[in-house]
Every structure is written in C-alpha cells, then in structure tokens.
Amino acid sequence: MLGAQGALLRLVATGHAESRAELARLSGLAASSVSLRVEELIGNGLLVEEGSGTSRGGRRPRRLRVSPTAGLLAVADLGAHHARLGLLDLSGTPLIVEERPCDIALGPEATLDWMAAAFDDLLRTHGPPGVPLRGVGTGIPGPVDPAGGRVVSPSRMPGWNNFSVAEHLGARYDLPVIVENDANLLAVGEARAWPGCDNLMVLKAGTGIGCGVIMDGRLHRGRGAAGDISHVRVTTDSSVMCSCGHPDCLEAYASGAALMSALNERGIPVRRPADVVSLAEDGVPEATALVRNAGRLIGEVLTVLVNFLNPDAIVVGGNLSRAEPLISSIRAAVYERCLPLATRDLEIAVTRSGPDAALLGAGSLLLDAVLA
Amino acid sequence: MLGAQGALLRLVATGHAESRAELARLSGLAASSVSLRVEELIGNGLLVEEGSGTSRGGRRPRRLRVSPTAGLLAVADLGAHHARLGLLDLSGTPLIVEERPCDIALGPEATLDWMAAAFDDLLRTHGPPGVPLRGVGTGIPGPVDPAGGRVVSPSRMPGWNNFSVAEHLGARYDLPVIVENDANLLAVGEARAWPGCDNLMVLKAGTGIGCGVIMDGRLHRGRGAAGDISHVRVTTDSSVMCSCGHPDCLEAYASGAALMSALNERGIPVRRPADVVSLAEDGVPEATALVRNAGRLIGEVLTVLVNFLNPDAIVVGGNLSRAEPLISSIRAAVYERCLPLATRDLEIAVTRSGPDAALLGAGSLLLDAVLA
DNA sequence: CGTTTTATCTTCGATATCGAAGGAAGATGA
DNA sequence: TCATCTTCCTTCGATATCGAAGATAAAACG
Numbered sequence: 001m002l003g004a005q006g007a008l009l010r011l012v013a014t015g016h017a018e019s020r021a022e023l024a025r026l027s028g029l030a031a032s033s034v035s036l037r038v039e040e041l042i043g044n045g046l047l048v049e050e051g052s053g054t055s056r057g058g059r060r061p062r063r064l065r066v067s068p069t070a071g072l073l074a075v076a077d078l079g080a081h082h083a084r085l086g087l088l089d090l091s092g093t094p095l096i097v098e099e100r101p102c103d104i105a106l107g108p109e110a111t112l113d114w115m116a117a118a119f120d121d122l123l124r125t126h127g128p129p130g131v132p133l134r135g136v137g138t139g140i141p142g143p144v145d146p147a148g149g150r151v152v153s154p155s156r157m158p159g160w161n162n163f164s165v166a167e168h169l170g171a172r173y174d175l176p177v178i179v180e181n182d183a184n185l186l187a188v189g190e191a192r193a194w195p196g197c198d199n200l201m202v203l204k205a206g207t208g209i210g211c212g213v214i215m216d217g218r219l220h221r222g223r224g225a226a227g228d229i230s231h232v233r234v235t236t237d238s239s240v241m242c243s244c245g246h247p248d249c250l251e252a253y254a255s256g257a258a259l260m261s262a263l264n265e266r267g268i269p270v271r272r273p274a275d276v277v278s279l280a281e282d283g284v285p286e287a288t289a290l291v292r293n294a295g296r297l298i299g300e301v302l303t304v305l306v307n308f309l310n311p312d313a314i315v316v317g318g319n320l321s322r323a324e325p326l327i328s329s330i331r332a333a334v335y336e337r338c339l340p341l342a343t344r345d346l347e348i349a350v351t352r353s354g355p356d357a358a359l360l361g362a363g364s365l366l367l368d369a370v371l372a
Numbered sequence: 373m374l375g376a377q378g379a380l381l382r383l384v385a386t387g388h389a390e391s392r393a394e395l396a397r398l399s400g401l402a403a404s405s406v407s408l409r410v411e412e413l414i415g416n417g418l419l420v421e422e423g424s425g426t427s428r429g430g431r432r433p434r435r436l437r438v439s440p441t442a443g444l445l446a447v448a449d450l451g452a453h454h455a456r457l458g459l460l461d462l463s464g465t466p467l468i469v470e471e472r473p474c475d476i477a478l479g480p481e482a483t484l485d486w487m488a489a490a491f492d493d494l495l496r497t498h499g500p501p502g503v504p505l506r507g508v509g510t511g512i513p514g515p516v517d518p519a520g521g522r523v524v525s526p527s528r529m530p531g532w533n534n535f536s537v538a539e540h541l542g543a544r545y546d547l548p549v550i551v552e553n554d555a556n557l558l559a560v561g562e563a564r565a566w567p568g569c570d571n572l573m574v575l576k577a578g579t580g581i582g583c584g585v586i587m588d589g590r591l592h593r594g595r596g597a598a599g600d601i602s603h604v605r606v607t608t609d610s611s612v613m614c615s616c617g618h619p620d621c622l623e624a625y626a627s628g629a630a631l632m633s634a635l636n637e638r639g640i641p642v643r644r645p646a647d648v649v650s651l652a653e654d655g656v657p658e659a660t661a662l663v664r665n666a667g668r669l670i671g672e673v674l675t676v677l678v679n680f681l682n683p684d685a686i687v688v689g690g691n692l693s694r695a696e697p698l699i700s701s702i703r704a705a706v707y708e709r710c711l712p713l714a715t716r717d718l719e720i721a722v723t724r725s726g727p728d729a730a731l732l733g734a735g736s737l738l739l740d741a742v743l744a
Numbered sequence: 745c746g747t748t749t750t751a752t753c754t755t756c757g758a759t760a761t762c763g764a765a766g767g768a769a770g771a772t773g774a
Numbered sequence: 775t776c777a778t779c780t781t782c783c784t785t786c787g788a789t790a791t792c793g794a795a796g797a798t799a800a801a802a803c804g
Contacts, residue, residue, distance in 0.1 A: 004760090004761095019782075019783095020782075020783065021781075021782055021783075024783095029761075029762090030761065030762045030763065031762095031763090031782085031783070031784085032761080032762070032763075032783090032784070032785080032786090033760075033761050033762070034783095035783065035784060035785095036760090036761090036784095052769095055769090055770060055771065055780090055781075055782095056771095056780085056781065056782095057770090057771060057772085057779085057780050057781065058769080058770065058771070058779080058780035058781025058782065059768065059769040059770050059771090059780075059781050059782045059783080060769070060770065060781085060782080061781080061782060061783090062782080062783080143713060152713060153712070153713050199594060211680070213680070213681075215587055215588075215592060216587075216588070216590070216592070218588070220587060220588070220681070221682075222571060222681055222682020222683065222714075223682045223684075223713070223714070223716075223717060224682070224713070225679070225682050225711060225713040225714050226680065226681055226682040227680060228679045228680060228711060228714070229676075229679065229680060231679060231711055232675070232676050232679060233672075233675075233709065235607055244711070246709065300605075301676065303604070303605075304601075304604050304673065304676045304677065305676065305677070305680055307597070307600045307601065307603060307604060308583070308585070308598065308599060308600060308601060308677055309585075309592070309594055309598055310593075310594020310595045310596070310597050310598040311594065312595075337605065337618060339597060339600060339603055339616070340525070341515060341524060341525050341595070341596070341597040342594075342595070342597050342600070344595075345595060376790095376791095391752075391753095392752070392753065393751075393752055393753075396752095396753095401791075401792090402791065402792045402793060403752085403753070403754085403792095403793090404753090404754070404755080404756090404791080404792070404793075405790080405791050405792070406753095407753065407754065408754095408790090408791090424799095427750090427751075427752095427799090427800060427801065428750080428751065428752095428801095429749080429750050429751065429800090429801060429802080430749075430750035430751025430752065430799075430800065430801070431750080431751050431752045431753080431798065431799040431800050431801090432751085432752080432799070432800060432801095433751080433752060433753090434752080434753080
C-alpha cells in the first residue's frame with residue numbers, strides 16, 4: 001500500500017534514521033528518490049521536519065520525525081489477573097500506559113470486549129483529537145498460532161483454546177491487528193534496546209516461564225510454540241508431576257507459581273511473584289535458596305540452547321527478574337557448563353526496557369503491519 | 373555486480389523457476405522486465421532456452437536452464453581421513469564427485485594444497501574446456517567463524533586453530549570462496565530436498581555429532597559454533613569425562629567414536645562408523661543396544677530444542693543415519709517427551725539427499741556468493 | 745473442428761528511480 | 775575573516791521498471 005514510502009517511514013519511526021541522508025544510506029535508495037518520497041510523506045502529514053540535527057562535519061541534517069498526528073496504536077499485554085494497556089504514536093513512543101486488573105478466566109469474548117472498552121476509554125481520555133487509530137495489538141499469556149492469530153493449547157487460559165483472537169479483533173477494528181505470545185512481545189520490545197545483537201534469547205520469568213527468541217534480528221515463531229522451556233525435564237532429587245503429564249518439568253520447580261507454593265507450604269505467605277522478590281531481597285533464607293535453585297535449573301536448561309544457538313545475549317525479564325540471586329545463578333550455570341566458544345561474547349543481563357517492553361514490542365510488530 | 377539479473381539466474385539455478393512467467397511470479401518483477409533481463413542473460417551465455425515445459429492449461433512455457441558453459445564450482449567436504457570433492461555446474465548439479473583419502477592432521481597448508489591439487493586434477497579430467505571456474509567452497513569438520521572463514525577451537529583438527537581457510541583459499545583463487553562447518557553444509561544441502569520446510573534441524577551422526585540449523589529458510593550460524601549438541605550433559609548411570617573437561621557429554625555416549633570404543637572394549641572389533649551400522653543390521657545385540665541407547669540420549673537432547681524451536685522436521689544424516697535403531701529411538705524419545713504442540717506436525721526422517729548433500733549445500737551457498 | 749479459455753511472452757507509453765552535477769549550510773583552519 | 779572542506783539536500787537528464795494491451799500458443803469444450 002505505502003510501498004517504498006512505508007520502508008522510509010519505518011526507518012524514521014524505529015529511530016534508525018533521522019535525516020534524508022541517513023534514509024538514503026540505510027534504504028539503499030538514491031538520495032534524490034529519498035527526497036521525493038520524504039516530500040510526499042510530509043505532504044501526507046505522516047512526517048514532519050523538526051529543527052536540525054548535529055553536524056557530522058558538514059551541513060547539519062534537517063531532522064525528520066514521525067508526525068504526532070500520523071496515527072495511534074492501541075496495544076495491550078494480557079496477564080492472568082492484570083493487563084497493561086497503552087496508546088503509542090507511530091514511532092512506538094507511549095502516550096499513556098496503564099495497568100488494570102482483569103480476569104482472562106472469564107473467557108475470550110468477555111476479556112476482549114473489556115479490552116476494547118479500555119482502549120475506547122484511553123482514546124477518549126488521552127488520545128489527541130483527530131488522530132486516527134491505525135492498529136491494534138495484544139499479547140497473550142499462552143501459545144499463539146502465527147498464521148491465524150489463534151490461541152492454541154494454553155495452560156492457564158480456560159475457554160480460550162482454539163479461539164481466534166485476531167479474527168475477533170479484526171471484526172471490531174478494520175485495521176491491522178497483531179496477536180502474539182507475551183514472551184515474544186517482550187523479546188521484540190527488548191531487542192530494540194540491544195542494538196547490534198541480532199540473536200537474542202529473552203526469558204520471561206514470572207508466574208510462568210516463557211522465552212522469546214530473536215534470530216537474525218527477527219522474531220522466531222516456529223509453529224507458534226517456539227520459545228517454550230517450561231516443560232523441559234530437569235534433574236532433581238525429588239520428583240513432581242507437572243500438569244502436562246510429565247515428571248520434573250522446569251516449570252514445576254522454577255516458575256513463580258512453583259516458588260510461591262513452595263514458600264506457602266513452608267508457612268511463608270506469598271501471593272504474587274513480586275512477594276518472592278521482596279523476600280529474597282530481605283534475605284529470607286528459604287526464599288533465597290529457592291530462587292537460587294530456580295536460577296540454577298533455568299541456567300542448566302539454557303545451557304543446551306546457548307550451545308546450540310550461540311546467541312549474543314540472554315536477557316532476563318518478568319516479575320522475578322529483579323531477584324538478584326536468580327540471575328546470578330543463571331549466569332553461574334551457563335558460564336560453567338557451556339562451551340567457551342559460545343560464552344566468549346555472551347552477555348547475560350536483566351531487561352533494559354522496563355515494564356513496558358512488551359507494549360513496545362507490540363508497537364514494533366504493529367508498525368511493520370501498518371506500514372506494509 | 374549482476375544485480376537483478378543475479379536474482380533471476382539464482383531462481384533458475386536453484387530450480388525454483390523454469391520459465392519467464394515463473395520468474396515474474398517469484399521475483400516480483402514485472403513480466404516485461406523479466407523478459408528483458410532474461411534476453412540479456414541468454415545473450416551473455418548464462419541462460420539457455422531448452423524446449424518447452426508442461427502446460428498449466430494454456431500456452432506452454434519456454435523452459436529456461438542455466439547454461440552448462442556458464443561456469444563451474446569446485447566444492448569439497450573435508451573429513452578426518454577422507455574428503456569428498458566435486459565439480460558442480462552453476463545450477464548445483466554435480467558433474468563429478470570423488471572420495472579420496474586425506475589426512476587433515478597434516479595441518480591446514482598441506483591439506484588445502486592437497487585439495488587445490490585435487491581440484492586441478494578434477495578440472496583437467498572432467499571440466500568441460502572453456503568453462504570458467506566461478507567459485508570454491510569447502511566444508512570443515514569443526515567450528516568456523518562466519519565472519520573471517522577462520523577455524524576456531526576445533527576438537528579433532530590439530531594445527532588448524534585460528535587458521536583462516538577463507539584467506540588462504542582467497543589468495544590462491546581470485547574467486548568467491550565459502551568455508552563452512554560440515555554439518556552446516558549438510559543442512560543447507562538437505563534443505564533443498566525439503567521444500568516447504570523453513571525450519572529444519574539436520575543432525576550429522578558420524579564419528580562426531582553435529583547439527584546444522586535452518587531457520588526461516590536460512591542457515592543459522594550464531595557466532596560460528598551454532599548447532600553444537602555434542603557437549604550437552606546427559607543423564608546416565610555411569611560417568612565419563614569428556615575431552616571438553618565436563619562429565620557426561622552426549623558425545624561421550626552417542627558419537628560414532630564412543631560407540632566404536634565401547635564395542636572394541638567388549639571385544640567386538642570395529643574401525644569405522646559404518647561397521648557399527650553393519651553390526652546393528654546383523655542384529656548383534658551389543659551393537660543394537662548401544663545404538664538404541666545413543667538414539668535415546670540424542671532424542672532427549674533434541675527434546676529441549678524441539679520444544680524451543682518448533683522445527684518442521686528433524687533430518688538425520690551422517691554415517692550412522694542408516695542404522696535403523698538409531699532413528700527409531702530418537703523418534704521415540706522426542707515424541708514421548710515433547711509438547712504435543714511441537715510434535716504435531718514434526719517429521720523425523722533420514723536424509724533425502726544422499727552422500728553428496730554437503731557438496732550440494734556448498735554449491736548452494738557458493739551460488740549466493742557468485743551471484744551476489 | 746472451430747470456439748472459448750487459459751497461460752506465456754512481447755510491445756510500448758507512463759512512471760519511478762538513478763546518478764552526476766550543483767547549490768546550501770555549516771565545520772575547519774590559516 | 776575568508777577560503778576550503780565536508781556533509782546535506784535538490785535539480786535534471788538518463789535509465790530502468792512498470793503495467794496495460796496485444797500477440798502467440800496450446801488446452802478444454804461443445
């Protein structure tokens with residue numbers, strides 16, 4: 001639809017280019033063609049010129065930005081009991097982000113209607129008047145079939161199995177819609193904060209354990225379930241049966257849910273993964289030991305994947321990521337057991353993007369869909 | 373250099389397109405532009421028209437082929453004691469393939485000089501006169517840094533560490549040169565036989581265990597060591613120290629080398645991985661049991677990767693792949709333990725491409741380099 | 745058989761892109 | 775301060791691509 005102009009707009013929106021000259025360098029188009037296209041984009045109100053950039057030894061570039069009136073994206077990241085919702089401009093910058101309680105156990109229709117109402121609310125209260133909505137995207141705490149935007153075999157989403165979220169949203173909004181697993185969105189969002197790292201594994205350690213994979217700079221989806229590490233068998237003394245029907249899955253030992261129930265059993269009351277982090281920060285021995293053990297088990301699983309995929313970085317996000325013992329024991333396990341060749345330049349770090357990473361990721365994917 | 377014409381030539385060379393109409397469909401260019409470019413390619417002697425293809429309900433297409441005189445590719449796959457060498461035309465079709473004994477332990481210079489002499493020999497005896505050599509490619513039984521074509525930390529190649537094979541070959545041949553890990557070449561070659569499968573894991577089970585990964589239709593290299601599964605820790609009763617310094621690596625139990633030494637220890641003399649296959653085919657219980665155990669261990673490692681990457685197929689190649697118990701126990705382990713979502717459409721099969729797969733893979737990568 | 749349908753390939757004017765040359769604006773340095 | 779250099783951006787003629795219409799060739803069908 002937008003053709004070559006879309007590619008240029010995308011380069012500006014993603015922050016890769018700020019001037020006509022940069023666009024020419026990055027897009028491969030001739031400088032003259034870039035000028036023509038940019039003139040059109042400015043005419044259409046999609047780009048604006050805004051002052052001038054810093055000189056690189058010659059004439060200062062005329063800085064280009066995506067127009068604030070070019071459009072809005074409505075994005076959400078659905079969790080089991082809370083959802084983060086936000087409005088972004090076309091450059092992916094949040095205008096407003098809110099967290100609201102919700103309950104996905106009410107089923108897909110009710111939840112998505114609630115989400116749409118929340119979007120309407122945000123647009124009314126925070127949307128600049130006259131700026132059109134251009135796309136809708138949402139993260140789902142379960143596997144999503146990449147072809148049909150359909151939820152498949154989710155473990156904690158009663159009533160959602162085989163429900164096509166993309167179709168349902170597409171019927172309401174006549175706009176590009178993206179539906180994606182929450183860990184995948186996190187990975188895409190996080191990738192923006194890791195320039196130069198084309199191969200990234202982004203762990204989401206929260207109530208469950210998920211992982212998003214960026215390879216060659218792009219999200220790897222496989223058939224929709226890519227990134228699963230929660231049902232890998234781990235070696236432990238005890239033996240626990242997982243809900244998937246197999247014994248000793250990683251999830252049964254290292255997920256936030258598992259840590260919480262272990263603490264509760266020992267008479268230490270916790271209600272949310274964040275409580276586990278607090279206990280570990282306060283130096284409660286039981287919590288620290290459990291978190292360390294979780295990190296070790298996660299690290300041992302990652303070992304296999306690091307040897308096999310040779311990523312540039314492993315990024316740990318999710319509610320549990322702020323627990324220092326978790327990441328240090330992941331580091332220890334990976335560096336101890338992986339091939340030197342694979343760990344030589346491997347960075348293992350906590351998220352750089354903060355709590356809105358998944359929403360930024362949704363914006364990034366949506367932008368591609370909107371500017372296709 | 374060749375620009376848009378290169379893309380068209382590549383589509384014909386890879387067998388994706390056979391007529392101008394197909395080229396137009398696949399390249400995205402207008403039919404008229406395709407006709408013009410094809411005319412030039414024919415004029416340059418790179419393409420030829422050859423009869424007509426089968427009708428799809430209308431006029432028969434005029435079949436296009438890469439000219440046999442367009443050029444030759446010299447490719448090799450170096451093993452520890454043998455090398456396969458071949459000449460391909462620009463469509464990747466072998467003119468001649470030979471297996472010759474060699475010894476990489478003589479070091480890089482000696483081995484590469486030997487290889488060059490073998491290429492000269494093949495060109496003299498089997499190269500059509502007047503057809504130019506357009507590229508040289510070789511597979512290496514060890515990790516190769518993708519940037520510099522440099523061998524890094526190989527385990528069975530004394531004297532090769534940090535040697536830049538690409539630079540050495542580039543000095544001799546003023547042509548595009550590719551240097552790649554042998555399992556990676558196998559994967560690329562095998563991928564041609566699996567149309568529609570964009571995500572492939574290709575296991576090379578021979579003296580060592582290697583794996584090549586095709587994701588999104590392209591070879592995944594990581595930082596050069598991607599595809600390693602041999603140094604994953606497996607769970608067994610006994611405990612063996614691996615040469616990498618860690619206990620219980622997969623390689624120590626499931627590689628051809630491990631199987632051979634285990635059989636020899638039990639008084640059953642074997643000298644090559646193929647001997648193990650013969651023994652298993654003959655129903656020698658010790659051999660069958662060892663092979664089954666190897667398959668189970670490999671399968672358990674693959675379990676993690678299948679859950680994580682959701683490939684379309686796992687292809688088993690290498691000398692040991694003809695051992696039926698190996699593949700059936702890999703299948704059993706993967707299907708038993710992986711998520712249903714990941715195995716629903718997963719195929720696990722032996723190689724479709726035969727013994728020249730790695731050479732075909734080298735040709736495929738070289739073609740991209742030659743037609744860039 | 746001839747007519748219709750389908751697909752392949754080419755012709756030709758309209759459009760888009762390119763690239764060399766030059767103008768604009770600031771950095772650099774005597 | 776002024777000439778010179780670097781970078782940014784535009785102008786304009788040359789070139790490449792597009793796409794609609796037509797020509798070609800064969801299959802499908804009455």
